[in-house]
Amino acid sequence: MTTARLLEATAWLLGAALFAWILLDAWRTSRRYDERLLLSSREGEIEKDLQEMAADLERIETDLDRERGTRP
């Protein structure tokens, strides 16, 4: 076998091994976890959480101000 064929075979094998690992892991993951969990990602979820956190923070600050008597 020439050096060129050896290098080509090595590249094919390495590429195939990496892709096979990905495929195997994807298959295992899909079997191991509930499909609803895997598909549970929602766009804008974090923005909504941040907005709720900001609203909570404002409510706490208002309550504290009222306790201090600085806000009616």
Added chain:
Amino acid sequence: MSGTATPVGGHLSLLRVLGPGHVWALGVGIVLVGEFMGWNFAVAKGGALGALIACWVVGLLYTCVAMIDSEVTSTVAAAGGQYAQAKHIIGPLMAFNVGLYLVMAYTMLEASDALVVGDLLKIVATKAGIPDLDPRPFVFLSIAALAFINYRGVLMTLTLNLVITAVACLAIATIFVATQPWGGGHALRHQDLLTALPYGWLGVVGSFQFGIWYFLGIEGTCQAAEEVRSPPRSLPFGTMAGMITLLIAATMTWYVCSGLLPWEYLGTAVVPLFDAASVVDSEPLQVMLFVGTLFAAVASANGCINDASRAWFSMGRDRYLPEWFGAVHPQYRTPYRAIVFLVPIAAAFGFTGLLDQVVTFSILSGLLGYTVMPLTIVLFRRKWPLGSINRGYVHPLHPLPAIVLFALCGVTYFSVYLGYGNQLLTMLAFYVLVSLWFVFHRYRYVRRGAQFTMPWPRPRGY
């Protein structure tokens, strides 16, 4: 490390672990390969000066893209980038098309990058006395290895991109410094080599289609929107810094190459910066430029896998495509099914070996996406005027960038039509057909209410 994170509250989401540096690396990494090869075909169309005009005019087009993108993405911070923007601002059919433009543009660019890696390794093998190396196994290995890294986590993927993109940038800076332009540039012969426009102004317009290579893909920064820690800050900063880097790198590349190589040769060279290093006759510089070219191609393919998979994943999540693609890996927090699905498609395009055709389809898909942006920003400002929602960045001089972008897209379409008219018409026919499929078949599966996720007030006039 991204792989150790666990889902909170029974929900999975992509991990917010990226900073502005990663955004820069994603944008510049995808594009920089165009500085090492491809841009120089503009020289064959319009001469060296024509290529410089194309560089700056197309640079203006992309500056408008970056400005508009930065404003909209700093507000619509969602994976899918321009797809999510079009969905919220224009409507489902346009969003579907934009999503496909993104996936096609990045997947074909990834295939082209892998082809370049294969060809570079073949050149090295030939120089090392191994003349008949088949590049296809190396095309496949590049795609599989980068898909593996992308599969295992976004932080590792884009940290790798940061390092190799920085090395590639350094290679361009090194050859610029090595020619000593401040000291009269002993090796540079601009006075002898620069000629008048060989094919007149029509040649300059014709060169625009290859001028796109200088910047194609910078808009890919938006795809990281759901994974950056602070989208309103990181995305505009990373995108603008990337655009500035590319404008400087493109001008330096043109300056060095046009001063070292005659335009007749430069217009057909496969690796012009590497050839320029050969003219300087410095072996370390040649090695540096070879490494830079290889790293730039790898960084581009790496970023393309990241971006194409995010766009495909987002469309799956909204059921614009089968929902199965909208899955997130519980351990690595990546859109793993989208990454796996796109590997054989990229490999198939890579195995064709038709670099110019594959890149042309990528450019056309990108160009179609840029044409939508003026409409997006005009509707965005009209429906949600300044002050009605929080924007991380507000671009100046509206609507001037939108008008300039639309006009330059028109000129570039004409330029592409001059060189690749059949491909342009084929691509348009393809998008018309898939639009019909979406309208008459797929749209019934879309969650119509749930797809609009931004906590915005009702748009003005509705």
